[in-house]
Amino acid sequence: MPEHREAPAGYHRYHIPTKPAPDIEKWPSRFKVKVRRTGLAKLLLSEVLHYRGRKDVILSRPCMYGVFSGPVGGFMPREEHCVGCLRCTTEFPEFVRIEHNPERQKLGDSYFTFNYVDQIAYEASSGLVPVRGAGYRGKFGGEGWDGMWTDMSEIVRPTRDGIHGRETISTVVDIGFTPNFLQFDAAGQPTGSLPHYVSVQLPILFDGGDLPGNSPAAHIYARTAAELDTLAVLPFEHAIGLGEYAHAVVPVVRPHDAPRLSQLGFTPRVVEMHGWDDALYTAIAAAFPEAIIALRTGFEDAAALVGYAQRGIKVFHLLADFHGRSPDGRFVLDLIRESHTAFVEAGIREEVTLLGSGGMIAAEHMPKAMICGLDAVAVDTPLLVALQARFNGECAGRTASHFSFPTNLNQAWGVQRLKNLAASWRDQLLEILGAMGLREVRRLRGEMGRAMFMKSLEADAFAGLLGYTEAK
Amino acid sequence: MADITHKTDEQLIVEKHIANLHNGFAHWPRAEEAPPALGDSRWTQDLILATWLMAETGKPPENGLEYKIGASGGGFDVLDFNIPSEDQWLPADTEIDLSIPLNRRDDGAQLKINIPMYGGGMSYGSISEHVMQARARAAQHLGTFTSTGEGGYPPSLVPYKDHIITQVATGMFGVREETIQYAPIVEFKYAQGAKPGLGGHLLGDKATDVVAAMRESVPWVSLFSPFPFHSVYSVEDHRKHVDWIRTTNPRALVSVKVSTPTDVDMVAVGSYFAGAHIVHLDGSYGGTGAAPEIAKKNIAMPIEFAIPKVHKYLVSENVREEVTLMASGGVRTAYDVAKAIALGADGCVMGTAELIAIGCTRCSNCERGRGCPFGLTTTDPLLQQLMPADWGQQRIVNMYNAYAIQLRDLLRKLGLKSIRELRGRRDLLKYVG
Structure with missing residues (x-):
């Protein structure tokens, strides 16, 4: 390589090392x-x-x-x-x-069906993109994610080289605050708000924010996130003692954690506050003045979210239940669009970061969620499935659901499974970005023009046919 | 008892399994219960078994198998024809013409096909040479075409060259002066429905010595074709491609195979103005070869939505009568073909249906290890013998004969004497979703 093209010191091309990590618990054959x-x-x-x-x-x-x-x-x-x-x-x-x-077919539940379980199991065990022959086998479309298609670029595209050029596509996302404009004083020094964010290599965070106190998964999430240069969101009681992964652990702080914030043992880059609480916000800001404080909350009224932004919150981790529903039954795809749109209309979308969890259980859900407006997806139940956790009945509620891990779950295996899953999802994201001709995943956020929805496509194609009404 | 002493073990093994398979293909469509693990939403048990039966008999099933629609819950499966009352049907002895012209321009050969369908591209390597031969012979018999796909042009296909479309894809495998000169139609594959925005995939296990030699590549190394064409940044660049083909073979028609992005209508019109005779739309639900699962379902729109969009735009641009619009990607049955035409296509390009006719169960293991256990999508020397070309040819011919019977019957009931009269007749469709 010519001298002038040498990589800067410390630069390395991002790569997720995969290796086979077969099941440790024998699941029923297909x-x-x-x-x-x-x-x-x-x-x-x-x-x-x-x-x-x-x-x-x-x-x-x-x-x-x-x-x-x-x-x-x-x-x-x-x-x-x-x-x-x-x-x-x-x-x-x-x-x-x-x-x-x-x-x-009993693996999973009514939302996380066994087909998704099979897919995750393959991805976590191999780290590969699932490739099969003979075309598509599923339903035509449907509600939610199944009623949405992503666009592609037929000839004019910047990535040019298809699979051979994918290493040039960036999957880095920033989590934090960036002002709409920088302001400078007469001396040319910046004044006012300055950017305050952390960059992670993947738009995939690990959400263990609702893991029970004795979960063996927390340590695995933290270590994997650290090795992948992303973030693991964990309950405060789990985060204590995970100081060796300080740059990757995002503690979720609830009001009862306020008195023991100093026990954390490290300064996190991001802290999640579980629900808005004035006193807790003040306590977190005092304990971790350098940290970005994110609000962990449901997809509530979008106007309320904008209100929190005006009170200082710049990162929102929005939660649907594990089936992707809000308490009033709306689906996460629509909820993301509403939240994103609210910030766009308030003129501050560029200033905030939207993370989302719930109902995003397959690789394709990630780019679709980002097109709808998320900056990154905080993955939840797929991590459990990758670790071969079994669903105990229907698992929709974040705290009411119960999962059983294999008795022989061990950290090295678990870390490799999650790395494999992340590698597979990242490669599939690159497929989508490559098809669109996008060079970086940040461009995907809110790019609704790169999505097609079944309702509108069907209306365009079938309007006027006998028996067709748009409401269908 | 047959004399087996003069046969090698390999011959006997192949004969044994062929006999068993043929027995099974005949047995299951007539059995009281279908194989429980067969089929999926798009290709249901009934559709697969009905296709096997049509491939055997050359007639539509009469035993109750559903051969018209699948169970996908959308697209073609929620459309039906609005059949008028019987007194408006044409007489039973009316001659119904299923032919369509492929060239609506003034230049080039005035080609037509006897049925409104031809075979889609499946490359050497992704399918066996026997399958290619079967498809080519069937196309010759039926008076239509089949396509090489992008893996090259095996010499064994040359006798059928008047019925073979040479595909020029981004990998440029097997694209040589003579293979362009052979071709009545040259097809540029800009994109494909099974993996829109991605190049062709041939995984390493199938890149055998002979396949690699045909593609001038290294054996056992996966081949991911680039995407898109490195020489095409615009419609003007595409025009240069067309000129290149015309220089090499002035009489060849040019087909442009594209996927179905949101601006597919613009792409189609651009292709026309760059000189294409045929615009071939490949929707997102089809495909026979290896493709990432994420690409199959999620990238680009299904063909049912793309056809009317393109048809309407071609009409509005006043060029509809100068270009042939072919549709593929999830067209499974004669009724799908008719619905596609009623939505605005001139005809359809078939892939999976032909493979099912010759024994595919859609198990999706095409790319795994040695490839297809039925000998279809494989380059394994032993496995590919399981599908003899002459048997396959007859199965494909029979399937299309059964399709032709259905199409003629449908047209007669709709009061149409030609499949060409059906094009764009949305008024004859109804939504039953």
């Missing part, structure tokens, strides 16, 4: 393989006679994936290898039957 033994025995007998003992021909079985390659072949199929290709049942419809495993 498919049930049922072989009628009498049918198989008859087949074997007839083939022995027909092929006159030519072993390789007789033992040539339809499965390429090893389901029938155990010591006794089809008499004890190895279901965990089944990928559902159905070649065996096509060849032997009389005695081989492949079914979806109902036990597998």
Whole structure:
């Protein structure tokens, strides 16, 4: 490299190291393989006679994936290898039957369905972008995220090189305050408010703000966030003792934590205040004068959020429940748009940072949420699934939900799983950004022109057809 | 008992599995219960089994299988035809013309196809050479076309060159002077619906020695085609592409395959003004090869929304009669084809349906390891023998024959003598969502 193009000292290209981190708890296989033994025995007998003992021909079985390659072949199929290709049942419809495993389908809950669980499990175990053949298999559209498509640029685009140029796309986001304008005095010195933010390498934060007190996940979140150069949001009681990850830990402070703020043991870069509280705000500001104070709150009335901004809050961590709903039942996609729009209309959107959690459970939800107005997504339940936590019933409420971790959960494995998940999601984000021709993820925020919504597309396409009414 | 002594083990293994598979393809569409793990919202159990049955018999199913729509809950699945009362139908013996012209301009060959469909690009490497041969022979038999995809032009396809579209994609694999000169139609693939904004993917396991040789690449190394064309920044640059093709093959028609972004209408008109004879819209729900899951569902709009948008814009620009609009990406059935045409397309480009006709179960394991366990999307020497080209050819021909029967029946009931009369007839559609 020519001297003038040398990287500045300390520069390194951001990269997430991935390596396989297979499941530590055996989950039910995706498919049930049922072989009628009498049918198989008859087949074997007839083939022995027909092929006159030519072993390789007789033992040539339809499965390429090893389901029938155990010591006794089809008499004890190895279901965990089944990928559902159905070649065996096509060849032997009389005695081989492949079914979806109902036990597998019980993973997750009604929102975090087993398909999402499967996807997260793959991403966390491999660190790869899920790639499959044969096109799309799901519903046409639907409510929420499924009714939204992102745009792409057909020919004119700055990234130019597609997959080969993705390393030039930045996923850095800033969390904090940036004034709309800088002001200077007569001597050319800046006056008034100055930018105050932290930059993280990913628009993915780890939200463990509602983890119960004894959760083994907190340490894993903190260490992974530190290694990835992002942030882990953790209850104050968890944050105490995680000083070695000080630059990555965001303590969530509740009113009862106020008397013990000094026990934290380190100065966090960002502190989350759980709900607006004048006294608590004053206490946090006094205890951590250098820290950015974020407000952790529900997607409440957008005007109220603007009001908090005028009282000094510049970072908002907005929460829907784990199913992406507000208490009045509205979906997080609409809630994000409302909040973003409120700050735009107040003329201060550039001054604040909007983080969001709840209902964003797949890689594609992240860019969609950012298009709707978030600066970054604070991921919650997908982290639990990556760590193979099981849902105990429906898990919608942030404090009422219960998850069971594997008994042998260990930190090294957990960190790698979360790194893999983050790498996979980041690479998928790059797919979306690359398709749009965007060089940095910050450009995505609020870019509603880069989204298409089913309702409007359907109205454009089908208006005037017999039976079509726009309300549908 | 057949004499097996003179056959190698490999021959016997292939014959055994072919016989079993053919037995299964015939068995399941007639069985009382479908394979429980077969199908999904877009390609339901019934659609797959009905396609297998049509590929076997050449006729629409009569055993109750739903062969017209899937269960996706939107798009083509919530559209139906508003069939008039029987007294308005054309007589049963009316000749119904399914042909469409592919060139509506004054220049180039005046090509037409006998059915309003041709085969979409599937590259050598992503599918087996047997599958390519089957598709090419079927296209010849039917009087239509198939496309090479971007993986090159195997010599075994040359005998069918009058029915083969040469695709020029960003990887430029196999694009040579002779493959342009062979081609009645040259297709520029600017984008594809399965992975809009991304180049083609051929994962390393499928880049065998022969595939790599065809693509002039390194064996067992994944091939991610660039996106977009490095030589095209504008419609004017695209015009240079068209000129380049015309210099090499003045009679070739030029097709422009694009995805469906929000400004797809502008893209289509720009393509026309740059000299395209065919604008091929590839919607986001189709695709046969490997694609990131995130791209399949989330990038660009479904074809059902793109067709009327483009059709209306071409009409408003007063150029609709000078360009052929082909649609693909989630067109699964004869009824989908008819609905696409009623929404404004001239015809459709088919991919997945052809693969299902020759045995695909849509298990989505195309890119994994050796590739397709049914021998379709694979380059494994043993596996690809599971789908003999002559068998595949007949299956594809039969499927299109069954489609033709359905289209003629539908047109007759709609009172139309030609598929060309259906184009843009939104008044014949109804929304049933």
